[in-house]
Amino acid sequence: MIPSLKPEAREKVQAGSPPKGTWFGRIVVGLMVVFVLLPIIWLAYSSFIPKEALFKPDVTIPVGFTFQNYLELPFKELIRPLLLSLLLSSIVAGLQVLIALPAAFAIRAGTNVLPLYLFLLSVPAELLLVPLYGLLKDLNLLNNPLALVLPFLASPFTVFLLYGGVVKLPWAYVEAAKLDGATNLQIITKVIAPLLRPEMTAASVLAFAAHWNLVLYPKIVLNDKNWATVQVALTEMLQKDPNNWGALGAAAMLTSLPILVLYALFERRVTRVIEGGLK
């Protein structure tokens, strides 16, 4: 860059930049960050509080530091549900993207079913719990882990997200591949999928989190201790002993680890796709 151009360029950027921040706004943002982080930091802190500290009159003074809470987490009541949820949510996230990709491509290629997807997207699915329960009962899927997979195979949201990505791709790539004699399946797997990796990653992360965070649904359709999901296990721990902070904190931190890892790896892609989704 030529040094003499610098001041002028900077001035231009400033003239075209959005309005400056205010003290009021800065304080509100600061408070929001504290408000958002407080429960998370508290969880992390409480997970290391030794058990004895809870019986002292003032628990607020840090009385020690221990890994004991983590080591004592029960396998059957927590670790097993954690592993089960990891497995099921990963399967659902993978299959959802796998099923949505050809659908997104087909819609872009001209099969005009987009309005139908938009309609299905607008149905508040949480209000369909009762008939869905009836359906699963008729299909003999109650208390069967498949009930946590099959109804989530397809998601209008995932299709919509991937469609948003396909629309942005230059269609000339597809035409070129067609001229070279590629079949539609080859176009999807060899042309579209690699180009759509950011959207597919973000969609998988969001699908994983959405399935992972189901509480009411697994409670209803899998009313069986052997098939408790991670959220059901956490809810039960909280209801059984709400004052055992150390154990609760450790359980909460351990079960948040998968989300934390996913977010640390793909934060950029997830936020980008959400920001881009509206344009």
Add this chain to the structure above:
Amino acid sequence: MISDSPKPKEPRFRLAPAWWGVIPSLLALLLFIAYPLIQVFQMSTQKYSIVYEGFAGFHNYARMLADPNVGRSLLLTLIFGLCTLPLFVGLATLCAIELEGTRLERLVKAILFLPSLWTIGASAIGWYTLYEPDYGMLATLTGGFLRLPWHDKGWAGVALIVLFTIWQNVGYGTLIVSAGLKSIPTEVFEAARVDGATENQLRFGIVLPLLRPSIVFLAVVGSLYAIQSYTAVLLLTQGGPFGSTRVVGYLIYETAFGTAPNLGYGAALSVLILALAFTFSAFQARALKSDL
């Protein structure tokens, strides 16, 4: 284009190459969303506690009209929505405008979005042990000065669920407004500044009006939180104290799957809420159409 002849009319339904791509997804959606959407009407006319017991006609609907809990629950959901929506939209807009172009923008937006993904049962544990009015960390730490008495005061229960909902969703709102903000061309600000606009005029005369589409979108999304809030209710207050946080979603759950399960009545309630939700979103679709 060669001639000005009017476009050929789009066929109502068209199969393009690769049409088979929609089949697996459509089959699953039709079975697990569209079919239940129809089935709910049939179930609502049945006497159906845990097992099917016979045709009930409009009995469930008649019962709904006479049930004081339904009106109360609807009113509560409305109040909940009216409390959440301005806070959600206002805070998200303010955060997005404030963060735009600053060094901390990416970090703060990443932090604000974190709760919406965070393991929700873990969030509930964090909130419960921190804000529980009697033994919670905050109440203990401040000697009972900062405590939200949500075990015995209805307003406090509602406030807790409102705050939790804001906590979970403000980051998403910020991302949406931020996207709208970034799509405003810089020339607009440049021109306004050349014309001598003050920063406040920029804020209220330019940024806010141009953000209208994003804000309307947030309002649509935010009003859905009132319907979805039942998860927070289940995790934190279980409808209490004294039913003061029994939002419609939770009422359906309690009716259909609670201690005295009644699927038929639960289905009738679902039909009512679905009808209200669809009417509401039809109005909103109009608002969106004129804005996007």
